[in-house]
Amino acid sequence: MGARLNQRFMILAILAVVIAVLPFLFPSSYYFRVASLVWVSALAAIGLNILMGQAGQVSLGHAAFFGIGAYAVAIGPTHLGIPPWAALLIGAALSAVLAYLVGRPILRLKGHYLAIATLGLGVLVALVISTESRWTGGPDGMPVERLTLFGWRVSGSYTWYWVTGALLLVGTWIALNLDETPTGRAFRALHDSEVAAQVVGVDVARFKLQAFVIAAVYASIAGSALAFMNGFINPDQAGFLHSVELVTIVVLGGLGSVVGSIIGAAVLVTLPQALTIFAEYEHLLLGLIIIVSMIFMRNGIVPSLSGLLLRRARS
Amino acid sequence: MAEFLQFLISGLTVGAVYALVAMGFTLIYNASGVVNFAQGEFVMLGGMVTVFVSAAGVPLPLAAVIAVVAAVVIGLLLHRLAIEPARGASAVTLIIITIGASILLRGIAAIVFDKQFHKLPGFTGEAPIDILGAAVQPQSFWVLGGTAVVVVALYVFLEHTLLGKAVLATAANRLAARLVGINTTTIMALAFGGSAAIGAIAGILVTPITLTNYDVGTLLALKGFAAAMLGGMGNPLGAVVGGLLLGLLEAFGAGYLSSTYKDAFAFLVILIVLFAAPQGLFGRRAVERV
Numbered sequence: 001m002g003a004r005l006n007q008r009f010m011i012l013a014i015l016a017v018v019i020a021v022l023p024f025l026f027p028s029s030y031y032f033r034v035a036s037l038v039w040v041s042a043l044a045a046i047g048l049n050i051l052m053g054q055a056g057q058v059s060l061g062h063a064a065f066f067g068i069g070a071y072a073v074a075i076g077p078t079h080l081g082i083p084p085w086a087a088l089l090i091g092a093a094l095s096a097v098l099a100y101l102v103g104r105p106i107l108r109l110k111g112h113y114l115a116i117a118t119l120g121l122g123v124l125v126a127l128v129i130s131t132e133s134r135w136t137g138g139p140d141g142m143p144v145e146r147l148t149l150f151g152w153r154v155s156g157s158y159t160w161y162w163v164t165g166a167l168l169l170v171g172t173w174i175a176l177n178l179d180e181t182p183t184g185r186a187f188r189a190l191h192d193s194e195v196a197a198q199v200v201g202v203d204v205a206r207f208k209l210q211a212f213v214i215a216a217v218y219a220s221i222a223g224s225a226l227a228f229m230n231g232f233i234n235p236d237q238a239g240f241l242h243s244v245e246l247v248t249i250v251v252l253g254g255l256g257s258v259v260g261s262i263i264g265a266a267v268l269v270t271l272p273q274a275l276t277i278f279a280e281y282e283h284l285l286l287g288l289i290i291i292v293s294m295i296f297m298r299n300g301i302v303p304s305l306s307g308l309l310l311r312r313a314r315s
Numbered sequence: 316m317a318e319f320l321q322f323l324i325s326g327l328t329v330g331a332v333y334a335l336v337a338m339g340f341t342l343i344y345n346a347s348g349v350v351n352f353a354q355g356e357f358v359m360l361g362g363m364v365t366v367f368v369s370a371a372g373v374p375l376p377l378a379a380v381i382a383v384v385a386a387v388v389i390g391l392l393l394h395r396l397a398i399e400p401a402r403g404a405s406a407v408t409l410i411i412i413t414i415g416a417s418i419l420l421r422g423i424a425a426i427v428f429d430k431q432f433h434k435l436p437g438f439t440g441e442a443p444i445d446i447l448g449a450a451v452q453p454q455s456f457w458v459l460g461g462t463a464v465v466v467v468a469l470y471v472f473l474e475h476t477l478l479g480k481a482v483l484a485t486a487a488n489r490l491a492a493r494l495v496g497i498n499t500t501t502i503m504a505l506a507f508g509g510s511a512a513i514g515a516i517a518g519i520l521v522t523p524i525t526l527t528n529y530d531v532g533t534l535l536a537l538k539g540f541a542a543a544m545l546g547g548m549g550n551p552l553g554a555v556v557g558g559l560l561l562g563l564l565e566a567f568g569a570g571y572l573s574s575t576y577k578d579a580f581a582f583l584v585i586l587i588v589l590f591a592a593p594q595g596l597f598g599r600r601a602v603e604r605v
Contacts, residue, residue, distance in 0.1 A: 106589075112406070120541065124582050244414050283419070
């Protein structure tokens with residue numbers, strides 16, 4: 001227990017140091033922007049990893065919640081006069097409620113059926129967003145009012161680097177702690193064998209639903225953060241491709257590994273950025289990256305590497 | 316009545332395409348357990364290759380054959396380069412690989428061809444035929460007839476040829492199939508090639524009606540997958556029924572309820588069906604071994 005506490009603290013400390021030190025290596029504000037994108041994607045992926053890695057349930061429509069968070073902070077202040085920070089909370093609450101209501105019937109499904117149900121949910125949300133153009137600006141997207149907190153106008157790549165970095169730290173801290181609670185242990189029991197978990201008295205349906213709601217809230221907050229940061233939002237953020245990217249980040253980093261989600265996000269966000277010189281080949285490269293990383297890193301980067309290190313240490 | 320008939324025929328036409336995509340899904344799923352999200356890309360390739368080859372002066376029937384061959388080659392490559400190396404990976408990993416493959420194929424198509432919409436001429440003219448007041452494009456009959464031919468051909472192949480029976484055996488139990496001397500790797504390659512051909516045929520048949528571009532595969536794959544699920548994954552007959560049902564639902568939903576949410580009906584129905592009958596309409600109940 002003590003060793004685990006220590007390990008958790010170490011992970012947080014290393015992450016904090018990385019976030020604090022990176023700016024010294026960045027030559028331009030562009031790098032701050034890319035890093036913020038990594039933090040935001042990592043936040044969403046950590047949430048999804050609680051569902052996929054810990055509770056063992058797949059979601060192919062998770063960008064829906066990302067989109068709800070993003071459009072909440074776009075629509076709330078613009079159309080309804082809600083303060084931006086409150087819109088973020090409302091978005092998270094909406095995502096939680098939707099996840100709760102839809103999760104109960106959906107999470108009874110298994111395997112491919114669960115995949116298609118979550119996929120359907122994602123496509124539906126994306127369709128509503130791109131169709132209700134009176135509210136959402138349709139396929140062209142809409143501008144997002146700047147976030148103001150206690151009179152402080154949060155804007156600029158530098159500021160958002162720190163804000164998203166702080167969000168990621170909090171998200172990581174919660175996810176790491178969750179691992180050690182009875183809830184986290186119930187999640188892992190679910191992942192190993194649902195039947196066995198049920199036999200030892202885990203309320204399977206309730207815990208799956210909890211994991212789904214938590215994952216939805218993570219994605220929603222990440223979506224809100226991205227919308228504030230960009231000052232603009234379009235339906236792609238809620239679309240199928242984005243859902244696939246999130247799942248790829250989780251699997252690439254390593255199922256069940258919080259650190260893995262951060263590293264997975266770093267790889268999948270920065271690699272296409274680094275290859276932007278081939279703008280025309282963007283999709284081609286994204287597809288290649290996904291295929292190659294899934295074939296050669298199918299257990300995830302972090303579990304593969306730590307397995308390797310453990311074997312080295314033993315021999 | 317004329318309106319009803321109009322929706323019925325357009326629903327069946329679109330449904331026939333969904334049915335072909337769903338059959339492609341089922342064929343690959345049965346032989347290999349892989350859910351192939353690149354299935355829609357075969358449809359796109361069928362349409363796009365035909366458009367560009369026939370634009371280069373090749374007669375349409377020959378261009379169509381070239382398109383089917385091209386799709387089969389891509390299907391075999393997909394199996395050899397992306398699915399075979401990932402043998403033994405988890406279902407989610409395999410799904411992500413095929414999604415990656417579909418993104419890749421779309422990217423290649425955008426470069427090799429272009430991003431414009433393209434049309435093929437109707438095989439037997441464009442003048443609508445009047446059936447009890449409903450205007451029907453002659454191409455609709457090509458789509459329905461073509462689908463029927465593919466369904467019958469697949470049925471005969473699976474039930475009445477040795478190779479087809481080997482496919483069924485592999486689907487039933489891969490290990491047992493290998494033990495009786497069936498080369499399951501060849502069977503899997505065959506499934507990918509066959510399913511690519513079915514997809515390409517669907518693309519060629521429907522392009523005169525719906526147009527095609529590099530991006531049409533995504534939604535088709537999602538809806539074909541939905542249709543396969545609706546019928547119960549792994550059941551070829553279910554795939555056909557699921558596809559036709561989905562097409563009809565969309566046509567009537569768009570006609571009588573809301574045309575802006577045409578694409579939503581498919582997914583709404585899937586959610587409702589899965590809530591009510593978690594194994595699809597014709598699926599078997601899976602029992603988990605502990």
